[in-house]
Amino acid sequence: xxxxxxxxxxxxxxxxxxxxxxxxxxxxxxxxxxxxxxxxxxxxxxxxxxxxxxxxxxxxxxxxxxxxxxxxxxxxxxxxxxxxxxxxxxxxxxxxxxxxxxxxxxxxxxxxxxxxxxxxxxxxxx
Amino acid sequence: xxxxxxxxxxxxxxxxxxxxxxxxxxxxxxxxxxxxxxxxxxxxxxxxxxxxxxxxxxxxxxxxxxxxxxxxxxxxxxxxxxxxxxxxxxxxxxxxxxxxxxxxxxxxxxxxxxxxxxxxxxxxxx
Numbered sequence: 001x002x003x004x005x006x007x008x009x010x011x012x013x014x015x016x017x018x019x020x021x022x023x024x025x026x027x028x029x030x031x032x033x034x035x036x037x038x039x040x041x042x043x044x045x046x047x048x049x050x051x052x053x054x055x056x057x058x059x060x061x062x063x064x065x066x067x068x069x070x071x072x073x074x075x076x077x078x079x080x081x082x083x084x085x086x087x088x089x090x091x092x093x094x095x096x097x098x099x100x101x102x103x104x105x106x107x108x109x110x111x112x113x114x115x116x117x118x119x120x121x122x123x124x125x126x
Numbered sequence: 127x128x129x130x131x132x133x134x135x136x137x138x139x140x141x142x143x144x145x146x147x148x149x150x151x152x153x154x155x156x157x158x159x160x161x162x163x164x165x166x167x168x169x170x171x172x173x174x175x176x177x178x179x180x181x182x183x184x185x186x187x188x189x190x191x192x193x194x195x196x197x198x199x200x201x202x203x204x205x206x207x208x209x210x211x212x213x214x215x216x217x218x219x220x221x222x223x224x225x226x227x228x229x230x231x232x233x234x235x236x237x238x239x240x241x242x243x244x245x246x247x248x249x250x251x252x
Contacts, residue, residue, distance in 0.1 A: 002234040015141050017152055024150030026143055029206045073227035074236060076219050080155045082227045093202055101199035101208045108128040110200060 006078040007034045013049060014079050018092065021070040021084035027092035028100040030059070032081055044069055046083055063123050065089035091117040094124065132204040133160045139175060140205050144218065147196040147210035153218035154226040156185070158207055170195055172209055189249050191215035217243040220250065 005014050012034065018027045030048035032040070035056055039047040046059045046067035060066035066088045073082040093100040095116075102114035131140050138160065144153045156174035158166070161182055165173040172185045172193035186192035192214045199208040219226040221242075228240035 003231065003236040004234075015155055017143050017155060019152055026145055026152065026208055028201065029141055029143060072231040074229050074231055075154065075226040076221045076223075076228070077226075080226070082152055095202045097202075100201040100203075100206070102202070103200050105129065105198040105200055108130075110129040 009079040016081040016083055018083045025099055096120045135205040142207040142209055144209045144211055147212055151225055222246045
C-alpha cells in the first residue's frame with residue numbers, strides 16, 4: 001500500500017507548510033491537491049495549487065526561486081504536509097523577503113523584522 | 127488602525143502554523159477564526175477553531191499541553207498566521223509526539239522518525 005495525504009479532506013486541497021531544511025525557518029504556506037502532490041514527487045520541486053488562479057503552479061516558475069524538496073512529513077491526520085526545502089534564490093516571498101512571515105504582530109501593529117533579499121520589481125517585471 | 131489577519135478570506139478561517147519558539151520545530155497546524163484570534167491575544171494562550179467539533183478550543187484544555195504564544199507573525203497576504211510558542215508538556219500532538227509531523231514520507235511509505243513523549247491513553251482518559 002502506498003501512503004499518501006488524505007485528499008478526501010479539505011475538498012482535496014491540503015495546506016503545505018514550507019520550511020527551510022537547513023535553518024528551520026518557516027518560509028510560506030501553500031495548498032496542494034493530488035496533482036500538485038504527484039508533480040512534486042515526480043520532479044523533486046515543490047508544486048502547489050493556486051486557489052486564486054485555479055491552476056497548478058511550480059513555485060519559482062516566474063521568479064526562478066524554485067524549492068527543492070529535501071524531506072516530506074505528514075501530520076497525524078494526514079491532512080497537512082510539511083515540505084523541508086532548499087529555497088533557490090534565497091527568498092520564498094514574492095515581496096522579496098526570505099520568508100512570507102516577515103512581519104511581526106506587536107500590540108496591534110505589524111513590524112517588518114526581516115531584510116529584503118530582492119526587489120520584486122526586478123524579478124517579476126513582465 | 128489596528129493590524130490584524132484578513133478574516134474576509136478563507137470563509138473567516140485562517141491556517142495557523144505553530145512553531146516551537148526555541149527549537150524552530152514545526153509542531154502542528156490549526157485554524158483560527160476571529161474569536162480564536164481575540165482569545166489568543168487576550169490570554170497569551172493559543173486558541174483555535176475546531177472544524178470537526180465546530181467550536182472554539184484552547185489548545186491543551188484537556189491534556190494540559192497549553193501553548194504560550196511568544197510571538198505572532200503574519201504572512202504577506204495576511205491570511206496565514208505563524209505562532210511561535212512555548213509548548214507546555216513538551217508535546218503538541220494528541221498521539222503523544224512533540225510534533226504532529228512525526229512521520230516522514232519515504233518513497234511511498236510513512237516512517238515514524240520522532241520519539242513518543244507521552245502515552246495518549248494516560249493523558250486523554252476520560
